[in-house]
Amino acid sequence: MADSSVRRFQTPRGTRDLLPVDYTVHARILDHAREQARLAGFGFIEPPTFEYADLFARGVGEGTDIVEKEMYIFDDRGGDRLALRPEGTASVCRAYLQHGMANLSQPVKLAYHLPIFRYERPQAGRFRQHTQFGVEAIGVRDPALDAEVIDLGWRLAESLGLRDLKILLNSIGDIEDRRSYVPRLKAHFEPHLEQIAPDDRGRWDRAPMRLLDSKDERTRPFQEGAPIITDHLRPESAAYYDAVKVHLEALGIPFEERPTLVRGLDYYTHTVFEIVPAEADGSQVTVLAGGRYDGLIEQIGGPPTPGIGFGMGIERMAQQLREQDLVTDDASAVDVLIAALGEGADVAASRIAGELRRNGIAATLAFGGRSLKAQLRQANRSGARFALIAGARDLSEGQITVRNLESSEQWSVGLDDVVGALTDVTYTQPQD
Ligand code: ATP
Numbered sequence: 001m002a003d004s005s006v007r008r009f010q011t012p013r014g015t016r017d018l019l020p021v022d023y024t025v026h027a028r029i030l031d032h033a034r035e036q037a038r039l040a041g042f043g044f045i046e047p048p049t050f051e052y053a054d055l056f057a058r059g060v061g062e063g064t065d066i067v068e069k070e071m072y073i074f075d076d077r078g079g080d081r082l083a084l085r086p087e088g089t090a091s092v093c094r095a096y097l098q099h100g101m102a103n104l105s106q107p108v109k110l111a112y113h114l115p116i117f118r119y120e121r122p123q124a125g126r127f128r129q130h131t132q133f134g135v136e137a138i139g140v141r142d143p144a145l146d147a148e149v150i151d152l153g154w155r156l157a158e159s160l161g162l163r164d165l166k167i168l169l170n171s172i173g174d175i176e177d178r179r180s181y182v183p184r185l186k187a188h189f190e191p192h193l194e195q196i197a198p199d200d201r202g203r204w205d206r207a208p209m210r211l212l213d214s215k216d217e218r219t220r221p222f223q224e225g226a227p228i229i230t231d232h233l234r235p236e237s238a239a240y241y242d243a244v245k246v247h248l249e250a251l252g253i254p255f256e257e258r259p260t261l262v263r264g265l266d267y268y269t270h271t272v273f274e275i276v277p278a279e280a281d282g283s284q285v286t287v288l289a290g291g292r293y294d295g296l297i298e299q300i301g302g303p304p305t306p307g308i309g310f311g312m313g314i315e316r317m318a319q320q321l322r323e324q325d326l327v328t329d330d331a332s333a334v335d336v337l338i339a340a341l342g343e344g345a346d347v348a349a350s351r352i353a354g355e356l357r358r359n360g361i362a363a364t365l366a367f368g369g370r371s372l373k374a375q376l377r378q379a380n381r382s383g384a385r386f387a388l389i390a391g392a393r394d395l396s397e398g399q400i401t402v403r404n405l406e407s408s409e410q411w412s413v414g415l416d417d418v419v420g421a422l423t424d425v426t427y428t429q430p431q432d
C-alpha cells in the first residue's frame with residue numbers, strides 16, 4: 001500500500017515535462033533552425049545557464065519586466081548573486097566581450113538554443129521555463145544585416161511549413177530620436193494615469209515607451225491614438241529604416257509596418273520586429289521577436305558596439321505547428337515490432353531485432369511473454385508498419401512471418417532474408 005503521507009511531486013508551477021511527442025516537434029524545429037543558421041553563416045554558442053545577476057540588470061535594464069519581476073535570483077554558497085538566464089542576448093554579448101571577439105572579422109554571428117527562465121504568471125504559451133532559438137549578429141551596423149537576420153527568422157518559419165504568419169516591423173530610433181518624442185508620449189498618457197495599470201503608471205516617468213508594449217487590459221485602451229515614434233525619427237534614422245525595408249523587399253520578405261511596436265527590453269534601438277500569426281491581436285502568440293541593440297555592449301562594460309538579433313520561442317513555434325496541423329510524426333514508433341511465440345522464440349526475436357537495428361531499421365520486441373493475440377494488438381497500437389511473427393516452429397524451419405499492419409497482408413521469408421525484405425519495404429525518404 002502506498003503511504004498516503006508520501007508526497008507525489010508535480011513539476012513546479014509554470015514548467016512542464018517535454019514528453020516524447022513534444023520532443024520530436026522541438027527536435028524538428030531545431031533541425032530547421034540549425035539549417036537556417038548555417039545558410040546565413042551563424043555558428044552556435046552555449047553560455048552557462050546562470051550568470052551574475054548584474055549582467056541582466058545592466059544589460060536588459062532596471063525597470064524592465066524581466067529584471068523587475070521575472071528573474072530567478074539566488075545567492076550561491078560563496079555569496080555571489082546569480083540569476084538563471086532570463087534571455088539570451090546579454091549572455092552572448094558578455095561572451096563576445098569576454099573572448100575578445102571584436103578581434104574577429106565582423107559581424108560575429110552567433111546562434112543559440114537555450115532554456116530561458118522567467119517568473120511569469122503561467123498561462124497558455126507562457127511558461128516559467130521555455131526554450132529559445134536565437135541569433136545575434138554583433139559588430140556591424142548595416143541595414144542589410146538587419147534584413148538578413150529577419151530573413152533567417154522568416155525562412156525558418158517558412159521551412160517548417162508554417163502559413164498565415166506575418167512580420168511586424170518598426171523603428172524605435174535611438175536616444176536622440178526619442179528626445180522630442182518621449183515628452184509627447186508622456187503627455188498622451190498623462191490624463192489617463194489613474195485608469196492605467198499600476199505597474200504601467202510607475203513606468204510612465206521612467207520608461208514611457210514601455211506603455212505601448214503593455215499587455216494589461218487596463219492600459220491597452222489608451223494605447224490607441226498615442227503619438228508614434230516614426231514621426232519623430234531624425235533624417236539619418238529614418239533613412240536607415242528605409243534602407244532596411246528596401247533590403248527586405250529585395251529578399252522577397254513580406255512585412256507590415258507597425259508604428260506602435262516597441263519591445264519590452266531596454267536595449268533596443270532602431271529596427272524592431274516580431275513574427276506573429278496573421279490573425280493575432282492578443283499577446284501570447286508572438287513566436288519570434290528581436291531588434292537592434294546598439295547600446296547594449298556599452299551597457300555591460302564594452303566599447304560602443306552595434307548588434308542585432310532575435311529570440312524565437314520554441315514552445316510557441318511548436319504550438320503553431322500543432323494548430324496548423326503540421327505535426328504528424330509519431331514520436332517513438334518503430335518500423336517493426338516482433339512478436340515471439342513458443343520455446344526459445346524470444347531469443348531468436350532478440351537476435352533479429354539487433355540485426356534490424358544495425359541495418360537502420362527501427363525494431364523492438366513485444367515483450368512480456370503474452371499471447372500472440374496480445375502481442376499483435378500491441379503491434380497495431382504501436383504505430384509500427386510491420387510485425388514480424390517469430391513462431392518457434394517456423395523458426396526451426398528457418399522461416400519467419402512478415403505482417404503488413406496496414407493491409408493485414410502477411411507472408412513468409414527466410415531468416416537470412418529478413419533484413420533485405422524489410423529494407424525494401426521500410427525504406428522511406430528521409431524526413432523533410
Ligand atoms: P512577450 O511579449 O510574449 O512577453 P517577450 O517580449 O517577453 O514576449 P522576448 O523576451 O523577446 O519575449 O522573447 C522572445 C520569444 O520567446 C518570444 O517572442 C516568445 O516566442 C518566447 N517567449 C518569451 N517569454 C516566454 C514564455 N514565458 N513562455 C514561452 N515563450 C516565451
Ligand code: MG
Binds near residue numbers: 065264
Ligand atoms: Mg515577456
